[in-house]
Amino acid sequence: MTGTITATLDSAAPDSPADLTRRRDLRRMKAVATTLLVVAAGVFVVAKLNEDSGAWVGYVRAVAEAAMVGALADWFAVTALFRHPLGIPIPHTAIIRKRKDDIGRSLGDFVESNFLTAEVIDDRLRGAAIGRRAGEWLADPAHAERAAGAMADVVRGALEVLDDDEIQRGLENVVQSRVDAVDAAPLLGKVLEATVEGGHHQRLLDSVLVSLARFMEDNRLTFQERIYQESPWWVPEGIDDRVLDKIYTAVGRFMNDISASPHHEVRRTVDQRAREFSARLHSDPSLAVKGEELKAELLAHPEVRRWIDSLWSEAKRALVDAADDEHSELRQRVAASVQQLGTRLSTEPELQAKVDAWVAQAAGHLVANYRAEVSDIISSTVEKWDAESTADKLELQVGRDLQFIRINGTIVGGLAGFLIHAVGQLL
Numbered sequence: 001m002t003g004t005i006t007a008t009l010d011s012a013a014p015d016s017p018a019d020l021t022r023r024r025d026l027r028r029m030k031a032v033a034t035t036l037l038v039v040a041a042g043v044f045v046v047a048k049l050n051e052d053s054g055a056w057v058g059y060v061r062a063v064a065e066a067a068m069v070g071a072l073a074d075w076f077a078v079t080a081l082f083r084h085p086l087g088i089p090i091p092h093t094a095i096i097r098k099r100k101d102d103i104g105r106s107l108g109d110f111v112e113s114n115f116l117t118a119e120v121i122d123d124r125l126r127g128a129a130i131g132r133r134a135g136e137w138l139a140d141p142a143h144a145e146r147a148a149g150a151m152a153d154v155v156r157g158a159l160e161v162l163d164d165d166e167i168q169r170g171l172e173n174v175v176q177s178r179v180d181a182v183d184a185a186p187l188l189g190k191v192l193e194a195t196v197e198g199g200h201h202q203r204l205l206d207s208v209l210v211s212l213a214r215f216m217e218d219n220r221l222t223f224q225e226r227i228y229q230e231s232p233w234w235v236p237e238g239i240d241d242r243v244l245d246k247i248y249t250a251v252g253r254f255m256n257d258i259s260a261s262p263h264h265e266v267r268r269t270v271d272q273r274a275r276e277f278s279a280r281l282h283s284d285p286s287l288a289v290k291g292e293e294l295k296a297e298l299l300a301h302p303e304v305r306r307w308i309d310s311l312w313s314e315a316k317r318a319l320v321d322a323a324d325d326e327h328s329e330l331r332q333r334v335a336a337s338v339q340q341l342g343t344r345l346s347t348e349p350e351l352q353a354k355v356d357a358w359v360a361q362a363a364g365h366l367v368a369n370y371r372a373e374v375s376d377i378i379s380s381t382v383e384k385w386d387a388e389s390t391a392d393k394l395e396l397q398v399g400r401d402l403q404f405i406r407i408n409g410t411i412v413g414g415l416a417g418f419l420i421h422a423v424g425q426l427l
Helices: 002-008 017-049 055-082 100-114 118-126 130-139 141-161 164-181 184-197 200-218 220-230 237-260 265-283 285-300 302-309 311-324 329-347 349-384 387-426
Strands: none
Touching: 017 055, 017 387, 055 387, 100 349, 100 387, 118 349, 130 141, 130 329, 130 349, 141 311, 141 329, 164 285, 164 302, 164 311, 184 200, 184 265, 184 285, 200 220, 200 237, 200 265, 220 237, 265 285, 285 302, 302 311, 311 329, 329 349
């Protein structure tokens, strides 16, 4: 804002179309006021040269003389605001140029004292119904999409200015500290307990049995060759084949029995061993030490380190992509949430009252703590303005109206001269 005002008041800045219109009107009104002064002077000269022509000439001369005095006095007063009259450095002229900084400080104090007060802000906000109006605006789907887009822009901008290295180090410290704070063995014991309670270990056993059956079938020739090698030389190969068939048949039947019976002895044994091992994980110091060693090895593994290092970059990339894509699930969810909030705000008086109170409280806090900053901004900004261009711009804004002072001074001066001359004649 400061830069904008400064640029506007820069003497090198070109006039805007509105300023061009104001400058044209100012020149026209100056010409009118000056013309009245010249006319009054001309009438005075003519009347002075013909003052013996009759009593009425005295009235004309008095009116013209007083009109000239009034016109000159008001011309001096108006001109003295912005520059030295006729370029003569008369004291207490060019007031705006000389007291620009004082005017800026006074303006800042005026705004601070009369506009930036808790009473004024509260009175203004009390009748604004901000909560209801905001709710009605946000309840519109198109407006909710715009709000979601604005929020996405804020998120994207915030992500762009963050220090990625610092965030990554912070995430690594968080992950490291959280993992270090968790005892590995008891945690594994809880996981095993949940696995047993849910019967997941039995499904794992079924998978192991299926995999074992496939392994045996895929490696039947390998086992057969091994039996041939281990069997005495005098035993016929046919007998070895029959032994292998018996083994495969017995093992296959055994595994089928386990798979078919949910209450098989092997299943009960696996269940018992899992429960016993889970209890040991909670109480056995040696398993606790091994669990910590395993945790340390896991954290030191290169793949795990690379995964931790990529946490922030992957999360940031995902957030930026979601923020850029107006059809992403994130944008759609944010828009839906915003619209839902708007609907509630537009229909729930209690929520409207809360929002209004929050806004008023926030505005009051800002006014109470930062209104002096606004005053400083105004005064410091005015101090940076160029004195000559400031006077020119201010004259451009109010100079046309000030010319009416000159015109009125000419007319009122003439009337006053007439009355004074009339009173003098009566006396």
